[in-house]
Amino acid sequence: MKDSAHKTDDALLESGRKHYLPNYAPAPMILDRGKGARLWDTQGKEYVDLGAGISVTALGHGDEELVAIMAEQGARLWHVSNLYFSEPAIRLAEELCAATFAERVFFCNSGAEANEAAIKLARKHASIRHGDERKREILTFRGGFHGRTLATVTATAQPKYHQGFEPLPGGFRYADYNETEALEAEIGDRTCAVLVEPIQGEGGVVPAAPGFLAEISRCCRRHEALLIFDEVQSGLGRSGRLFAHQWEEGVVPDVVTIAKSLAGGLPMGAMLVGPAAADTLQPGSHGSTFGGNPVAAAVARAVLRRVLSKELIANVERQGERLRARLLALHNESGMIEEVRGRGLMIGAVLRKEWAGRAGELVEICRQHGVLVLQAGPDVLRFLPPLNILDEELDEGMDRFAAALAAADSAAAESAGVE
Ligand SMILES: Cc1ncc(COP(=O)(O)O)c(C=O)c1O
Structure with missing residues (x-):
């Protein structure tokens, strides 16, 4: 050289x-x-x-297929905003719903943004369904990681990520990961959602212990709290199943957040929402300018097809x-x-x-x-x-x-x- x-x-x-x-x-x-x-x-x-x-x-x-799709879609149409539909995003939403528990999808650009959307959705859902302002607490787990925005970093129950950013938003509670017995005491009528990684990634690659996610699910049902899985890192085939939570039998979430590999390297995130909360966010309540970008969506369709193979x-x-x-x-x-x-x-x-x-x-x-x-x-x-x-x-x-x-x-x- x-x-x-x-x-x-x-x-x-x-x-x-x-x-x-x-x-x-x-x-x-x-x-x-x-x-x-x-x-x-x-x-x-x-x-x-x-x-x-x-x-x-x-x-x-x-990857030749992804590069070709990106070039073709880029030349055809590469941004429309959320004021208009574009075909790649419609098709991707349709395909994500067909492949999962989801009834509707919200597109954004990153994992933090997907989790931020899930936090807002949980709060709004509680406000519509329950009115009671005490039911706004979101339970997350020590060692977890959910992003760097102020709400998602607060959801991240690791003090090293909080230092100097106080005051942090309220309404979060932390419990110990994989402490199944302790869950009953942590989830109550004040809980509007539980946000959890089925395999903690940044926290040290720690899979949920058998029965842990099922017990969270039971407690959520009992207290009418939404069950949110953060599959930003573990989702889309990485664990050997489409979602890592599918290693636990019979657990159906209300919300799953994905990002990272969704568009194979282009920035894209998504919040998948099941029937219980699919109609919560009405026009004007939430948004993201780049969400559902046609180039990212066209590439993500090919990623999803291959991940499902x-x-x-x-x-x-x-x-x-x-x-x-x-x-x-x-x-x-x-x-x-x-x-x-x-x-x-x-x-x-x-x-x-x-x-x-x-x-x-x-x-x-x-x-x-x-x-x-x-x-x-x-x-x-x-x-x-x-x-x-x-x-x-x-x-x-x-x-x-x-x-x-x-x-x-x-x-x-x-x-x-x-x-
Ligand atoms: C589980 C999990 N959630 C959320 C995030 C945040 O994603 P992003 O960096 O795209 O905002 C990450 C990033 O590492 C993650 O691993």
């Missing part, structure tokens, strides 16, 4: 660091192109992408097993992994005590070894590869991951020896 190219990159990185708000700390590289589960930076270094842009590029990078779900199951097997082998070989958990292609490797708190450091060592993985909190490495990842892509990624762990381990042993 020519010197001038290096200089250009360094200058670009410098500019990014200077001109972005410092709320992110991006890795020191500039990604340039991608194909399938592989990415290349501007220096030509290749990475196997086992994070899929945090569960977004579910069909990988540069037996082939893709079979790949999630098979590659999920292969990924898990590699991690379990590493658990046996190296002293760094304590536990492997999750479902389908949403998997967390919990670090052993000696490595606790060092997930961020390991993520960077992995990147230097040519594999992109994520962290979920300080103690868990998180894997969310594209759902259509190929055998050789996963194998190559896991070989690089194993090499990265070995390098980190021997560097740690060396520095312990020196001390």
Whole structure:
């Protein structure tokens, strides 16, 4: 690589660091192109992408069908606002309803926006149905993550996300995740909704324990509270089922929020609403200028069709097993992994005590070894590869991951020896 190219990159990185708000700390590289589960930076270094842009590029990078649909729809019509219908959004809404419990759909642009809509819908539903102003409380769970807007960050029961943003909006209550016995006392007549991730993602890749979601559902029915599943990260095939809550038998939600992989990488979110609350939000009560964007909707239709295919779900199951097997082998070989958990292609490797708190450091060592993985909190490495990842892509990624762990381990042993 020519010197001038290096200089250009360094200058670009410098500019990014200077001109972005410092709320992110991006890795020191500039990604340039991608194909399938592989990415290349501007220096030509290749990475196997086992994070899929945090569960977004579910069909990988540069998928020919998605790119063609995007170009075609972009050339035809790419924005109309919500003052008018467009065919891709109508068809997507129809197909989402046909494939799920939903009767109606609200489109937006992100997970936080979908959850914000669900929070507003729950409050409005309670105000119409019950009038009683005490029935406005939304129950969420410690370790959960629901977004960064003021209401969704308040729904996120993790104090580290709240600090400095007070006063937070009222009307939220927090309970312990997977504490099934304690639910009865947490949900009452004041509860208008329960908002819960069927697998906690950011909180460490923690699946709901058997019976937990069913008990939430029972309590919601008993107290006429809406049951809202946040499937922003876990939904759309990632867990090996269309929705992760479907691993629990017989639980039918009132609302499900999705985003991330819905349009395969274009910004799109949606709130799916079942019959109990489908007519709650009347004209003027809520909205989003870009919601239902025709380009995103056209691409999302193709994503949904493929996510609903037996082939893709079979790949999630098979590659999920292969990924898990590699991690379990590493658990046996190296002293760094304590536990492997999750479902389908949403998997967390919990670090052993000696490595606790060092997930961020390991993520960077992995990147230097040519594999992109994520962290979920300080103690868990998180894997969310594209759902259509190929055998050789996963194998190559896991070989690089194993090499990265070995390098980190021997560097740690060396520095312990020196001390
Ligand atoms: C479960 C869950 N809900 C909501 C969000 C927020 O989504 P967004 O970043 O698109 O607003 C996330 C993002 O990580 C998430 O994992």
